[in-house]
Amino acid sequence: MIDIQNITKVYKTKNGELTAVNDVNLSINKGEIFGIIGYSGAGKSTMIRLLNGLEKPTTGSVIVNGQDIAKASGNELRSARQKISMIFQHFNLLWSRTVEENIAFPLEIAGVPKAKRAQRVEELIELVGLKGRGKAYPSQLSGGQKQRVGIARALANNPEVLLCDEATSALDPETTESILQLLLDINKQIGLTIVLITHEMHVIRKICNRVAVMEAGKVVEQGDVLRVFQHPQAPITKNFVSKAAGETQETQASLEQILTNYPSGKIVKLTFAGATTEQPVISQIIKQFDVVINIVHGKISTTTGGSLGTLFVHIDGDKQQIQQALQFLKQHEIQMEVIEHD
Structure with a gap:
């Protein structure tokens, strides 16, 4: 489904070159929930921008369903991005639009007729558990409800991949659990491939099938979540696992x-x-x-x-x-x- 081959991203700054991602190789299967974890500066946010084509790699390729996103441009890139949706830490909703209008926005851009838009919006509101809140504005919603709108909007165009960039970091623990359970349910219901970026190992433990641990731009460890929890190898992985296990x-x-x-x-x-x-x-x-x-x-x-x-x-x-x-x-x-x- 997703094949990341020898990806390196180097930024040129006034202080010289900065390598944000350093020769990373990852393979993500269709329909799985794959976690990428690391602390601030590890390179995980750059990775997610490489996955959706917002950044071009300095070297390497990003193959999504047989297409190299790194080489796509113009209409080809725009078409590819319609199949790769994203949800964010701070929701990124349109505050002047209702829940229904926020969810409908990508359908409007795609030129979907009004009647079909309304039908799809209704389906998505039901899917994310917001029935009865369609006419509400973001300012009238809780944090968890806002993220549910973000998820519904991201699913509007039936994407093949959903990227989650620290999607639960701004939420309280109870709401985090409900959002993670929603993502897990969606993954099971429609077989959506989910790539989840986080710095919280309990998020990985809750819903991910496999995980890659990043440090200083490199993937230092990857594998099945249960195996990584049971036998962490890299020092940073051991630190993440001990915190997730409650070893304070x-x-x-x-x-x-x-x-x-x-x-x-x-x-x-x-x-x-x-x-x-x-x-x-x-x-x-x-x-x-x-x-x-x-x-x-x-x-x-x-x-x-x-x-x-x-x-x-x-x-x-x-x-x-x-x-x-x-x-x-x-x-x-x-x-x-x-x-x-x-």
Whole structure:
């Protein structure tokens, strides 16, 4: 569906050249939700502008459904952009137009007859959950409702790809969840390919099938979301994953206190993924080995690829029994990390 080949984007500034995207290769499948995550300055916003043709790469190609967007121009580029829609962090609605008129705007530009426009607008209002709000103006809507209008407008011309540029960053957590669920529902209903740009790993965890992690213009890691959460490789990915898993500074401070209070035994971080989250390993260890286990902290979250659980436990007892218990965990394909003092 989307094939990004050796993309590099270099800007010329008064201080010299700035490489915003550096030799990136990505392949995005038709109908999947693909996340691109990175902090400010990572190059993800430039990537999204390269995807919709607002920027031309210095080198490389952006193939969307067999067409190289990087080489398209004029009518060819305008036609290609009609199949690549976008929603934004700050909604970008027309404040003097009603909900219906905002959604109808791209249809007007495309020359769709009035009767067909009205029918399509009605369908989209129903799809995004805004029935009864068609005559309202943006100033009369909540943040979540504004983003729903933005999504409806982006879908007006039946695009093949929807680009989401930090689409939930301006929303509160509860509204963020509802918008992400809407995007997930739309993806399932119409098979729309979604490329989601964000700096929040919980957004990736919630709805994405695969993810690419960007840092300093490069993709430093990519893969299935569940695999990346279970086995993060790059330091920046480990940082994103730990924050999404709720491992805050308070958690680390609590672990340090636990290590102080329990000088014997081991504090172990266990990570469960997929089917392993349903295994009763703690009770099995207690039955099979002469050890005492205290659960310090735990959390289970879900990804599109399955459940992901993190559990911190204190294991105490005979050293040999503890080692046998740890070996038991390894044999059951549970990722394990013994926590030591910093």
